[in-house]
Amino acid sequence: MAAKTLTIDGKMVGAHEDQTILEAARDAGIKIPTLCHLEGLSDLGACRLCLVEVKGSNRLQPACAIKVAEGMEVQTHSERLQKYRRMILELLFAERNHVCAVCVSNGHCELQNLAIELGMDHVRFDYRFSGFDVDITHNRYGLDHNRCILCTRCVRVCNEVEGAHTWDVAGRGADARVITDLKQPWGEADSCTACGKCVMACPTGALFYKGSTVAEMERDRTRLEFIVTAREKKQWIV
Amino acid sequence: MAQRIEIDPVTRIEGHAKITIQLDDSGNVTDAHFHVTEFRGFERFCEGRPLWEMAGITARICGICPVSHLLASAKAGDAILAVDIPPAADQLRRLMNLGQIVQSHALSFFHLSAPDFLLGMDSPPATRNVFGLMASDPDLARAGIRLRQFGQEIIECLGGKKIHPAWAVPGGVRSALPEACRQKIKSKLPEARATTLTALSLFKKLIKQFKAEAQIFGNFPSLFMGLVGPDGSWEHYGGNLRFVDSGGNVIADQIPAARYREYIGEASEAQSYLKSPYYRPLGYPEGIYRVGPLARLNICSQIGTPLADLELSHFRECGNGSVTSSFFYHYARLIEILAAVEKIEAMIDNPELGSEWLRADAGINKLEGVGVSEAPRGTLLHHYQVDANGMVQKVNLIIATGQNNLAMNRTVAQIARHYVHGSKIQEGMLNRVEAGIRAFDPCLSCSTHAYGKMPLAIALIGPRGELVDTASTPV
Ligand code: SF4
Ligand code: SF4
Ligand code: FES
Numbered sequence: 001m002a003a004k005t006l007t008i009d010g011k012m013v014g015a016h017e018d019q020t021i022l023e024a025a026r027d028a029g030i031k032i033p034t035l036c037h038l039e040g041l042s043d044l045g046a047c048r049l050c051l052v053e054v055k056g057s058n059r060l061q062p063a064c065a066i067k068v069a070e071g072m073e074v075q076t077h078s079e080r081l082q083k084y085r086r087m088i089l090e091l092l093f094a095e096r097n098h099v100c101a102v103c104v105s106n107g108h109c110e111l112q113n114l115a116i117e118l119g120m121d122h123v124r125f126d127y128r129f130s131g132f133d134v135d136i137t138h139n140r141y142g143l144d145h146n147r148c149i150l151c152t153r154c155v156r157v158c159n160e161v162e163g164a165h166t167w168d169v170a171g172r173g174a175d176a177r178v179i180t181d182l183k184q185p186w187g188e189a190d191s192c193t194a195c196g197k198c199v200m201a202c203p204t205g206a207l208f209y210k211g212s213t214v215a216e217m218e219r220d221r222t223r224l225e226f227i228v229t230a231r232e233k234k235q236w237i238v
Numbered sequence: 239m240a241q242r243i244e245i246d247p248v249t250r251i252e253g254h255a256k257i258t259i260q261l262d263d264s265g266n267v268t269d270a271h272f273h274v275t276e277f278r279g280f281e282r283f284c285e286g287r288p289l290w291e292m293a294g295i296t297a298r299i300c301g302i303c304p305v306s307h308l309l310a311s312a313k314a315g316d317a318i319l320a321v322d323i324p325p326a327a328d329q330l331r332r333l334m335n336l337g338q339i340v341q342s343h344a345l346s347f348f349h350l351s352a353p354d355f356l357l358g359m360d361s362p363p364a365t366r367n368v369f370g371l372m373a374s375d376p377d378l379a380r381a382g383i384r385l386r387q388f389g390q391e392i393i394e395c396l397g398g399k400k401i402h403p404a405w406a407v408p409g410g411v412r413s414a415l416p417e418a419c420r421q422k423i424k425s426k427l428p429e430a431r432a433t434t435l436t437a438l439s440l441f442k443k444l445i446k447q448f449k450a451e452a453q454i455f456g457n458f459p460s461l462f463m464g465l466v467g468p469d470g471s472w473e474h475y476g477g478n479l480r481f482v483d484s485g486g487n488v489i490a491d492q493i494p495a496a497r498y499r500e501y502i503g504e505a506s507e508a509q510s511y512l513k514s515p516y517y518r519p520l521g522y523p524e525g526i527y528r529v530g531p532l533a534r535l536n537i538c539s540q541i542g543t544p545l546a547d548l549e550l551s552h553f554r555e556c557g558n559g560s561v562t563s564s565f566f567y568h569y570a571r572l573i574e575i576l577a578a579v580e581k582i583e584a585m586i587d588n589p590e591l592g593s594e595w596l597r598a599d600a601g602i603n604k605l606e607g608v609g610v611s612e613a614p615r616g617t618l619l620h621h622y623q624v625d626a627n628g629m630v631q632k633v634n635l636i637i638a639t640g641q642n643n644l645a646m647n648r649t650v651a652q653i654a655r656h657y658v659h660g661s662k663i664q665e666g667m668l669n670r671v672e673a674g675i676r677a678f679d680p681c682l683s684c685s686t687h688a689y690g691k692m693p694l695a696i697a698l699i700g701p702r703g704e705l706v707d708t709a710s711t712p713v
Contacts, residue, residue, distance in 0.1 A: 102294050133286070136628060136629055142288055187627070211408075214297075
């Protein structure tokens with residue numbers, strides 16, 4: 001496995017050739033904001049929060065999906081990137097109903113945390129006030145589309161880790177929605193094993209344990225990490 | 239020529255109360271309306287939300303008494319889960335409500351109303367507030383602020399933050415009282431008790447000076463409603479509903495919350511977003527009833543703690559049967575603070591408060607549930623209908639200020655009769671109307687606006703709807 005040398009934010013960094021810019025940056029202690037990325041799942045570059053500037057290319061690149069290359073010069077926190085990241089967050093907030101004050105994830109939400117971290121203090125776009133349904137037909141979990149950011153973590157974890165493939169995305173653009181099985185209510189989706197991995201993976205208050213009240217939804221990612229490590233490395237570290 | 243006086247918002251600042259006073263042809267006051275022009279639509283946008291979120295959502299109805307909504311909502315949830323909550327959860331919810339009563343009543347008395355009593359109703363509005371009180375009686379003002387803090391700390395100890403703690407949930411509560419907090423609360427009890435007793439003796443001295451106000455500040459016969467325990471004693475969280483008339487006779491007793499509809503009707507009026515509930519057997523508007531501290535002390539047979547019971551006996555001397563002047567809401571509020579402090583004293587060493595068994599786990603077992611609690615301002619009812627998954631289908635909320643709506647209108651009319659002659663609004667009227675409404679401590683954002691200065695606008699309206707005179711508080 002060949003090693004590559006690149007610079008990230010002016011810092012010389014060594015990485016394996018099959019690592020992504022995101023992984024290389026994290027190994028070097030440089031934090032790049034992400035939303036759709038989740039350790040242990042495949043990456044697909046859906047949220048665009050991890051966009052970085054690579055010298056020699058005009059286009060911004062998603063750090064989670066681009067492999068490192070020899071001599072690459074990467075900028076992760078330029079003015080331009082900060083501005084775009086804030087805009088992406090604003091669009092996510094405007095797209096559906098994020099009323100943090102009464103959300104199950106208030107205080108434990110990756111979207112909310114990023115908004116705070118990146119200084120998104122207001123939204124310049126008109127809210128769409130989605131008014132989508134809430135599905136609490138499953139006897140253990142609930143789904144509020146109004147808080148979903150379509151990161152597809154649930155889709156990937158269910159497919160790649162649990163192997164049930166209950167989740168999918170249906171519809172396009174503003175109509176896109178995560179669905180269970182063939183778009184039947186979650187409680188009637190036969191493929192669902194009720195393992196709860198999607199709930200553990202969701203970054204927002206979209207998926208929740210039924211019975212959670214405001215600000216009560218804290219996710220235990222260590223269980224997910226445990227399963228992924230066990231499966232990939234055959235190590236059972238609790 | 240009949241006329242109408244209107245107390246109207248001059249500048250439409252949020253929570254601005256608008257009052258209209260109707261005059262008849264000879265210039266006498268015939269009617270008055272206190273309009274609530276804010277519309278918030280909570281009942282509607284709770285539809286389609288999971289039952290478990292309701293406590294957190296409805297706690298947002300009010301930044302002043304979120305705890306009361308939280309408890310009523312959690313109780314409605316208990317009813318839908320059809321569970322008896324663990325005994326520790328019951329005790330903890332009670333503790334939080336007592337803290338809420340202390341902090342809210344302390345705010346009403348020391349911050350909002352004491353300036354009227356101590357500095358005089360006609361003292362300049364610029365200093366007729368808690369800061370003016372600070373200058374004239376710093377010890378009292380400070381003690382009052384600390385008493386309120388004491389109540390807030392109890393809420394914070396349990397809910398994690400002073401306002402909007404989504405801590406009570408269907409089936410119980412989320413966390414116990416940490417030992418360090420228990421000790422802190424305990425150590426502050428003596429001061430809380432002393433402050434309350436000082437305020438009580440001060441108020442009793444002042445009562446004599448306010449004979450006129452006691453006569454005209456909403457002094458009329460009406461029914462009173464609130465919760466009482468199984469033996470008829472003062473309640474704030476459990477028990478059942480009781481109605482008492484102005485002669486002090488119990489006319490309906492031990493009504494479980496779930497049957498409220500048989501006793502309470504709700505009228506809505508065009509000029510206000512507030513619904514006006516009434517006692518159904520008497521109809522509208524004859525079935526006018528009052529809730530809150532005055533009502534709770536009128537309906538209970540005893541409080542159940544020594545000092546508060548002693549005060550209750552003095553309080554009863556202010557009326558014949560029931561105490562009917564709304565001016566005595568202030569007195570009742572102080573007695574309730576005392577009752578709350580004594581009840582906290584009695585429970586604070588209960589090891590149950592640190593229990594880990596706090597939440598009953600159950601699914602949806604009933605499709606409908608009613609929860610009731612006593613908010614500082616009066617009885618609060620949450621009525622939910624859900625589907626088999628627990629999705630909220632319909633919500634009805636009966637709030638304290640709504641129940642006192644009719645009584646507030648009467649109070650304003652009564653005060654106006656004394657201060658409106660001909661077609662002119664007389665000096666001192668605005669302050670009296672303001673103080674009269676404040677006796678009810680209405681739960682509108684206006685009730686705490688600008689520390690004691692209630693943004694009021696009054697309009698005097700003639701028989702053909704023409705504006706005769708206006709007056710408003712400086713904003
Ligand atoms: S999902 Fe996150 S950002 Fe959206 S409302 Fe909930 S806490 Fe706020
Ligand atoms: S439900 Fe959650 S995990 Fe799934 S796409 Fe929406 S936000 Fe992502
Ligand atoms: S984390 Fe890279 S696109 Fe979402």
